[in-house]
Amino acid sequence: MSQQTTIRKLAELVNTPVEKLLEQLAEAGMSFSGPDQVVTSMEKVKLLGFLKRSHGKTEAAADEVIAPGKITLNRSRKQEITVGGSGKAGRGAASTIDVVVRKKVTLSKPGSTPAPTAAEEQDAERAEILRKLEESRQRNLTEQQRLAEGDRKRAEELAERKRAEEEEAERARIEATAAAEAAVIEEAGKPKAGHHGHAHHPKPAAPRGDDKAAAAHKGKVQRGSHAMVAGVEDDDNAQRFAGQLHLSASERARRTTSVRGKARPQKRGQDQSRTGTGFNKPTAPIVREIAIGDAITVSDLAQKLALKGGDVVKALFKMGVMATITQTIDHDTAVLVTEELGHKAVHADAGDAESELLAHVEQVQGDQQQRPPVVTIMGHVDHGKTSLLDYIRRTKVASGEAGGITQHIGAYHVDTPKGTISFLDTPGHAAFTHMRQRGAKLTDIVILVVAADDGVMPQTVEAIQHAKSAKVPLIVAINKIDKSDADPLRVKNELLSHDVVAEDFGGDTQMVELSARTGQGVDDLLDAISLQAEVLDLKAVFEGRASGVVIESALDKGRGPVATVLVQQGTLNKGDYLVCGIQYGRVRALFDETGSQVAQAGPSIPVQVLGLSGVPEAGDDFVVVADERLAKDVAQQRDAKRRELRLVASAGNRMEDIMAQMGEGAAQQTLNLVVKADVHGSMQALREALTGLSNEQIRINVIGSGVGGITESDAQLAATSKATVIGFNVRADASARKVIENNGVDLRYFSIIYDVIDQVKQVASNVLGKEIREEIIGTAEVRDVFRSSKFGAVAGCMVIEGVVKRSKPIRVLRDNTVIFEGELESLRRFKENVDEVRVNTECGIGVKAYNDVKPGDQIECFERIEVQRTL
Structure with missing residues (x-):
């Protein structure tokens, strides 16, 4: 036994009192003090031998019993086997079978009867498993046959019921038709007024089915109230539609088929032209007509072609264009790959918004007047x-x-x-x-x-x-x-x-x-x-919606996007909705060149417009539309189109271009610049002038440009890309200056484009020389303005940074934008003229030839110094 056996348990097993078992153990030479002591196996064998000897058996017989020649063991093993059905729910579903294999293993001593070999044991086990599988298969087949027989019977009953209903409906319709025809004949057979002498012939009764069959054997068929010769019509089922003279042979054939019941469904595999989804396989390649705009992504093109994205990418790669599935390709490349894949490409028309806008503009007509x-x-x-x-x-x-x-x-x-x-x-x-x-x-x-x-x-x-x-x-x-x-x-x-x-x-x-x-x-x-x-x-239409061109644009800190436009047709009024390039908005205010508000502007009149959603590009056309919805739709559509065209430049690099770049090596250096200007035209001109300075040794890369003051995001961009920040008539705000100082960004202010181009050209041409830098030595903030008969407007200022010197040039800043550059006419501390005023000191400043100083402006004092250039 696996557990230890005490004398008390052994007495229970052999059904003997404990006291008697203790006496027998003592007689066998084994003394135990109590019934809870453990009895070992050797002691049990010794007790068994003593008992056998005491009952008259010999030692040899005892040994034979104690040590038998063979031992038989019963073993059982349980397995789970899954038997799969047809897979449909409720019919032949997969089932799990428990297979229990029981076998006897006989172990014998050497020289005794040999035990069964391992192969014989495996054969017995395999035979038991096969028997269980065969029984399960027979049960599944019986169940499937029973279910199929039930489905077949239900289908036959349903078809029979439907056939009976259709025959009943057809019989009722035929009877109704015959009754209507009989009524017409009876009405026609009645005697008219003045014809009393004619006999009235009764209408013959409608023949039954037996009468019709007899008439057919005689060569005539009675149909309704008319007798027709048999064989006139070539339809074998004409008898079923007696009285329906208006039906054609094909119509009667169709109705006969529906009456007799539906055709038996074909078994799967009989019709090779059918697929598993119920659609017919195409007998020829399908050629699709693909509408492609100016630019399209590879994934969208693949969706229109009903192909996988990888197939389109593979076709592009064979053409020499390396593009991923998310990149954008231009119209010509998309057309080539579409035709290569066997489809037809057409140019997509402009969107509904552009078409509606074009119709909007064409409606503006009127009498032309001198402008x-x-x-x-x-x-x-x-x-x-x-x-x-x-x-x-x-x-x-x-x-x-x-x-x-x-x-x-x-x-x-x-x-x-x-x-x-x-x-x-x-x-x-x-x-x-x-x-x-x-x-x-x-x-x-x-x-x-x-x-x-x-x-x-x-x-x-x-x-x-x-x-x-x-x-x-x-x-x-x-x-x-x-x-x-x-x-x-x-x-x-x-x-x-x-x-x-x-x-x-x-x-x-x-x-x-x-x-x-x-x-x-x-x-x-x-x-x-x-x-x-x-x-x-020169003539133009003065009445109607205005249209024109953007001359210049800027971002004003207080007023937002400001665009200077020239009206070419119509009249621009305050409150009009207009779309300007990729921007749109409502005209909140109109200003002329003197800064005065005007209510409207006619042809050939330039005005400043406030109320746009963003800063438009100089040269964009603007059109006044009826409502804001159309303006917004057109602007968003143009923005999306422009963004796609911008992505085309970096999307589909050709392999020969990449090989050419690899051949150039890393000899060419790159100078990164971030350009900010006061107006859009200056920014665009600076960008084009600076990028045009690139040569084989150095490439000028303008990584960022914009209109307005230098912000913190511009400084972060310059710090991460190690670029030089160029401010053209603009300044950096406090947060931007902090980032620039912490990261050591090279920040340069300019007010004349000569200095920008000359300094960048010196670096690009790798020519060492002295450069003139403008170093700001002090800034004063205007707190109040006083009028003087001698000096005009005198600004009461507080020096907030550095030192303000009288002999140095100054600039007047308003909202971080330069509005005037000149020199100091007077610098006073109380009533005394001084040469310089230091930080946190009040002073009076008179700006020479400028009287438009306002509270809140900043007066910037700077000096020009010569610095030896080092690359």
């Missing part, structure tokens, strides 16, 4: 463009420009004695070529200003080319004739080489000699403009 001309002033740097415009406007705009150079397009409309004229003042620097192109495209007349003492310069030639490409008439204003070294004839001769022939030389170009400083010849220029406008016969 003011739009005049663009072009020319080389410092040839007097802005000075000429200032004389016409009687203002001093040029004094507010950095270095006397126009940095962005200025738009004005002026009421002159010759009528209203709209002027566009474009920059003359080479970096603003695209800005001049925009000015030439939306203008009617171009005035080319050429200095009489300087002659034709490179930007003069560019202005001539822009005017010719835009097919705009040209008027040459030869400026600075009041100077002693002026030579107008030399200017005319130099213009001849560029196909600009003066009227004096027999050409068609008006040339006016004038002086913007003294005003000499300005009236002649206005006469020339009016004459050219009359020749052009």
